[in-house]
Amino acid sequence: MEMNYTEKLKETFSGRNIKAYVHSFGCQLNVSDGEKIKGILKEIGFSFTDNPENAGIIILNTCAVRESAEERVFGIIGSMKKLKSENPDLIIGVSGCMTAQEKNLERIKKSYPQVDIVLGTSAINSLPRLIYEHIQNKRLAYDISEYADFSCSAEQVRESSFKASVPIMFGCNNFCTYCIVPYVRGRERSRNADDIINEVTELVNNGYKEIMLLGQNVNSYGKDLENGLTFPQLLRELNKIQGDFIIRFMSSHPKDATKELLDTILECDKVAKHLHLPVQSGNNNILKAMNRNYTVEKYLETVNYLRSHDSGFSLTTDIIVGFPNETDEEFQDTIKLIKQVEYDNIYSFIYSRRNGTKASTIDDKTPEESKSQRMRELLEVQREISDRHYKRFIGKTMRVLADGKSKKHEGFLTGKSNEFIIAEFKGDESLIGQFVNIRVTDSMNWAVTGEII
Ligand code: 5AD
Numbered sequence: 001m002e003m004n005y006t007e008k009l010k011e012t013f014s015g016r017n018i019k020a021y022v023h024s025f026g027c028q029l030n031v032s033d034g035e036k037i038k039g040i041l042k043e044i045g046f047s048f049t050d051n052p053e054n055a056g057i058i059i060l061n062t063c064a065v066r067e068s069a070e071e072r073v074f075g076i077i078g079s080m081k082k083l084k085s086e087n088p089d090l091i092i093g094v095s096g097c098m099t100a101q102e103k104n105l106e107r108i109k110k111s112y113p114q115v116d117i118v119l120g121t122s123a124i125n126s127l128p129r130l131i132y133e134h135i136q137n138k139r140l141a142y143d144i145s146e147y148a149d150f151s152c153s154a155e156q157v158r159e160s161s162f163k164a165s166v167p168i169m170f171g172c173n174n175f176c177t178y179c180i181v182p183y184v185r186g187r188e189r190s191r192n193a194d195d196i197i198n199e200v201t202e203l204v205n206n207g208y209k210e211i212m213l214l215g216q217n218v219n220s221y222g223k224d225l226e227n228g229l230t231f232p233q234l235l236r237e238l239n240k241i242q243g244d245f246i247i248r249f250m251s252s253h254p255k256d257a258t259k260e261l262l263d264t265i266l267e268c269d270k271v272a273k274h275l276h277l278p279v280q281s282g283n284n285n286i287l288k289a290m291n292r293n294y295t296v297e298k299y300l301e302t303v304n305y306l307r308s309h310d311s312g313f314s315l316t317t318d319i320i321v322g323f324p325n326e327t328d329e330e331f332q333d334t335i336k337l338i339k340q341v342e343y344d345n346i347y348s349f350i351y352s353r354r355n356g357t358k359a360s361t362i363d364d365k366t367p368e369e370s371k372s373q374r375m376r377e378l379l380e381v382q383r384e385i386s387d388r389h390y391k392r393f394i395g396k397t398m399r400v401l402a403d404g405k406s407k408k409h410e411g412f413l414t415g416k417s418n419e420f421i422i423a424e425f426k427g428d429e430s431l432i433g434q435f436v437n438i439r440v441t442d443s444m445n446w447a448v449t450g451e452i453i
Pocket residue numbers: 065066178179180278280318319320349350351352353354
């Protein structure tokens with residue numbers, strides 16, 4: 001029988017009051033993995049700290065989607081050499097998407113001897129074994145294999161007591177030509193619907209007010225399950241759960257945004273009237289080169305359908321600027337599209353070449369300076385749009401989940417509205433974690449301000 005490593009480690013560490021520092025980079029799915037890693041560490045008996053200097057075990061849960069994210073992590077690992085020399089018992093682990101690439105493992109082995117554990121994205125459950133092996137053998141313990149079984153028995157240790165993310169599927173089958181995710185996260189695997197429904201029910205019963213369903217492409221949820229629910233069916237089931245809470249989800253691939261899904265969002269009262277619908281580019285040639293499988297016209301049909309049924313429907317998107325050999329004209333189509341859609345917010349990224357992807361083999365002739373220039377133009381255009389767009393809320397009532405104290409304004413709270421708009425308003429700290437209705441009095445280009453009514 002396999003040894004129970006968690007029990008072994010409990011003994012080893014008992015009475016030593018060792019703290020763990022877990023830091024996640026990148027997307028919300030990775031943050032949710034980080035919460036599971038914390039769950040495993042908690043079972044072993046560790047408590048947590050926000051300061052790596054106080055930690056006896058450090059886990060850096062990494063992101064590989066852009067090169068800048070990777071380099072930042074290597075910088076941080078480098079700086080941790082000092083902590084290790086001060087405390088030789090310190091255990092340093094690296095997990096997340098970066099570990100799924102052989103070259104990163106090699107780089108760690110060669111240049112970063114301070115790293116003790118490398119934990120692949122599908123191997124979270126192996127963490128206790130790896131800690132144990134490292135303690136026994138005093139050398140790097142790693143597991144970057146791909147397991148079919150992705151479930152994790154430990155409960156997520158959630159930062160928030162009122163906002164919960166719930167992964168509903170893992171991996172991606174889409175192979176957009178710029179994207180590393182399908183290579184580091186493997187193929188799509190959906191969680192069983194009953195497990196998800198039970199988990200959300202329990203969260204709501206425990207007072208959670210916002211449930212964020214996560215997946216690289218939630219719209220294809222269930223396609224890999226035999227007799228499983230589809231994503232719209234899952235949303236309808238979750239919408240039936242008793243309680244005052246809001247359902248959000250991320251991300252949706254435009255090619256799979258069916259009419260059934262859009263109707264479900266519009267009809268379910270607990271589902272936020274906001275859709276994050278990454279368009280990436282406003283030019284059909286570029287969309288084709290990206291292997292996105294939709295056209296600008298098709299995308300606009302989706303947008304128009306939502307807006308014609310709910311004029312206030314909020315949309316956000318992701319844009320990649322400077323895909324290999326994108327011309328100025330092609331980029332201007334993106335500007336045209338964002339002016340047409342009037343997004344509430346956009347998340348824009350300069351294309352980052354990722355080894356192993358199809359786009360990385362293209363001989364890119366576009367100078368970096370043009371890409372930065374395009375990025376500046378995009379942000380400028382969007383700033384004006386958001387500014388104008390947020391004014392539409394002035395004088396209106398907005399339901400907001402208060403989520404913390406404003407860092408900028410003393411005595412003010414911040415929160416997110418149903419439409420995913422940031423709001424600031426005067427209020428008592430005791431309201432944090434609750435829904436409040438505010439009347440919007442003013443707007444900035446990234447938020448609105450209001451008064452509680
Ligand atoms: N370069 C730049 N941005 C990327 N994204 C994904 N891969 C890359 C890349 N190689 C962006 C996409 C995606 C978001 C999560 O990250 O816009 O929607």
